[in-house]
Ligand SMILES: Nc1ncnc2c1ncn2[C@@H]1O[C@H](COP(=O)(O)OP(=O)(O)OP(=O)(O)O)[C@@H](O)[C@H]1O
């Protein structure tokens with residue numbers, strides 16, 4: 001199992017947000033985590049990568065990572081594209097690439113750069129440009145590329161469609177489909193756009209005020225009208 | 235005319251000192267958003283360490299190297315032991331810690347080495363004035379050393395992956411952690427580097443101003459003025475600002491206000507910049523789109 005989460009509780013200071021989540025992410029697939037605003041999706045991702053105080057059991061390929069420092073979790077092969085993207089706005093596209101691969105010592109970083117150019121040709125054209133001057137869509141692409149350059153086992157994506165025009169969202173989901181098929185990295189995808197996410201995902205979990213209320217194969221959830229009506233609102 | 239040219243060259247020589255200290259200030263400011271008021275005192279302590287090594291018969295350049303290394307370690311320790319525990323504390327706590335550090339280091343230096351003024355050797359002093367008396371060997375040599383240090387620092391931050399990681403940690407610590415950078419250690423390294431740069435500045439200026447525990451007080455003020463001119467978050471600007479203040483100070487001292495009032499020039503620059511352009515004359519404008 002790639003990621004196994006048991007009894008996950010987390011919050012901010014005195015506020016409890018997650019009340020004991022159990023879920024898994026399987027190797028090489030896409031798992032979607034859906035839910036309304038404020039359900040705790042972002043908090044779940046933050047808890048997994050050690051950005052907030054957390055209780056419970058989180059194991060990455062069998063190794064317990066609960067309570068470890070974020071940088072140690074990253075070094076164990078967990079990449080996170082947070083809400084707000086987590087790119088280095090002041091630095092160039094090239095420097096963001098180099099930072100993405102910062103902890104790697106294998107000799108394949110250059111060839112991974114080429115791979116990113118295949119997936120994100122626009123970034124190659126913007127190579128020397130300051131990340132803060134990229135368009136929103138390009139910034140999201142850079143954020144995903146930066147995360148993939150870690151060569152992660154697991155990639156956490158927090159609302160990659162946020163604030164982007166529908167056409168760009170289509171483009172990014174198209175690229176994510178390629179990444180899923182060509183890279184073998186496991187993806188935990190948080191999305192507001194449930195329809196798009198369920199198309200891409202194999203499994204899905206539905207979060208409501210810090211609890212998982214529905215889980216199952218993405219295709220089934222997509223077909224289930226009562227779930228769609230009561231939780232996904234379409 | 236020769237007098238004027240000499241004032242400019244002498245200004246560049248002291249400007250290099252201000253530029254170095256300004257760079258040290260900016261490095262820590264970028265990472266912590268606080269100005270290390272104790273930077274000058276730390277550099278003075280380093281210079282005393284160099285002095286005692288030379289007194290003990292260690293060859294100058296070996297003492298120089300040893301001092302840089304020891305200062306680097308002191309800088310790292312200061313961050314780990316003093317700054318780290320208060321890193322999330324309010325601004326006033328930081329100011330308190332910096333002032334405390336300034337007093338502790340300053341008094342410790344005086345207590346260990348005494349308050350009498352000492353003569354610090356220059357490695358360049360042996361040959362007399364050069365270029366027809368325009369420039370002294372020490373001015374030329376210390377400017378060269380300063381420039382080498384500044385260029386090395388620039389190359390380090392621009393081209394090495396550790397330098398890039400340090401910049402990333404300063405700009406955006408949260409994102410830096412996500413790519414696996416140990417942000418805490420990058421901060422400590424930054425303090426170490428700043429202390430090492432300060433040490434070089436101290437050793438280069440000590441033969442000119444003589445060595446005592448308050449040697450760097452005025453220099454820190456000039457360096458701060460330089461950093462403000464260049465923009466406190468802009469390393470290159472701070473370096474240029476430091477040189478500019480050096481030249482300005484010398485010219486003002488020679489032709490306008492006299493040496494007695496020179497320090498007032500620095501204060502006037504600081505206040506002037508803060509009033510007119512708080513982000514510095516060369517303040518970096520981060521272009522960003524949302
Ligand atoms: N930094 C914070 N400090 C305190 N409370 C927070 C913080 N971040 C989030 N919360 C609270 O935690 C709860 C869950 O927030 P979270 O951001 O995880 O929701 P979300 O599912 O990602 O929502 P959205 O779809 O709007 O991004 C909310 O009630 C929110 O107010």
Ligand SMILES: [Mg+2]
Nearest residue numbers: 041042043083
């Ligand atoms: Mg969110």
